[in-house]
Amino acid sequence: MGIRVLKGGMMTTVQDLGRTGYQSQGFSVSGVMDVRSFKIANLLLDNPENEAVLEFTLIGPTLEFTSETIISITGGDFRPQINGKPAKMYTAIYMHRGDILTFGGARTGTRGYIAFSSYLDVPVVMGSRSTNIKCQIGGYKGRKLEDEDYIAFRAKRRYLPYYLSRSLDLDEFDQEKITLRVVMGPQEKMFTKEGRETFLNSEYTVTSEFDRMGCRLEGPFIAYKTTSDIISDGIAFGSVQVPSHGKPIILLADRQTTGGYAKIATVVSVDIPKLVQRKTEQKVRFQAVSVEEAQKLLADEMKELNDFRSQIYTPCKEVLDCRLVAKRISTLFK
Structure with missing residues (x-):
């Protein structure tokens, strides 16, 4: 129950917000490069804010899903496809067992993110699942993903606790x-x-x-x-x-x-x-x-992310099976 890496891409690693508290001992923080895209990816799946994702650079991975789950894809537009058909970014996508996720060349940006509702099963090292390649710790065996790697899921989370009312339309990386x-x-x-x-x-x-x-x-x-x-x-x-x-x-x-x-x-x-x-x-x-302006910018972004949550989710009375959620999502974009 997890994902099989058919192609590792150029630089695909497991990352979260990083390994804080150990710089005095010489350990880099690591973590995601694009924190905003990372947070939105987890927000779309109602994941914990610091849940680990896959970060890839310039050339995306090819993944085979060995069980059903939900994913979201954010960051630069690498023209993702599922079983050869275009996949939408910045929304929750239901994946079936045997589905193949691929990426093309980057239309915008240089880094992409894939979040999983079933959570990647990699060890926590010094409080983080982030990959530190130089120290060879964290993530998947302390290195970037390679062909034929396999990462299991930690949970059978194939549902969302909300109706997804719409996707986010975010394409922020095409400015020269x-x-x-x-x-x-x-x-x-x-x-x-x-x-x-x-x-x-x-x-x-x-x-x-x-x-x-x-x-x-x-x-x-x-x-x-x-x-x-x-x-x-x-x-x-x-x-x-x-x-x-x-x-x-x-x-x-x-x-x-x-x-x-x-x-x-x-x-x-x-x-x-x-x-x-x-x-x-x-x-x-x-x-x-000024420092005060920088702090206000951060506070404004936190508010914006909270607003995103209210935009994309409508609470429901019962937990929905993932298949029903996916069906409702598909009807929104016909």
Whole structure:
């Protein structure tokens, strides 16, 4: 009872919100890159907020289902198909035993997410099911998925406790240029006034040096006063390091726990999903905001996700069998 991996894709791993509390011991947080898409995927299935999903990059996996369950697919549009027929994203989909889920090339974005109502049966390591490939812990055997892997489900959850009234129509990753809001610091004073102005008023290009650890940008030189070297200190998700070459590197989910280059700013958490769905050669600009503005943006996003829940679910008096839910869903889109 679970999923058989017929093709692993380029980089498909099990992820949740990450392994917090162990950076002081040298363990990266890991976790999903696009937290927003992750949360929506679980919301669509009424899963616990931190339930593990499959995250894939650039090339999606091919999965065979060995039992019935419900899934949701979010993130970039990889043109998913079930048994050769197009599958809808951002909605709950009932999967039968023997169904084959495949993906095409990415129409938008670079990362996709698959959530499961029956929950992936992988061990909890230090409070998380996330895969840390460098340490070879968490997820499925501490590595990315490969052909012929098999992941069982932890539960026979083939129903939803609500009527799904409609799907979400979200396609947010097709913009050629984006603006990332940042909180300046903690070492912004190590950069000249001209360097800070360059950072905030220039356009940068996403390079091919872009993985779960970080994203290197190409663009104008960001001038520092004397050196960009510092005594190593902690690194947050979204920290913008500027090494001696003067080009920004934004550190992401699998970032190192400490670093010795000055950090000019930190991308606000609600804008990180926009960054991690960028493609090579797409453009990025930066805009400074205050800590208070960043906190308000996060509060607004939390409210938005709560509003999504009320939009897509209508409470019912009894728990519905998944087949009935799927039938009702299909009638909504004829």
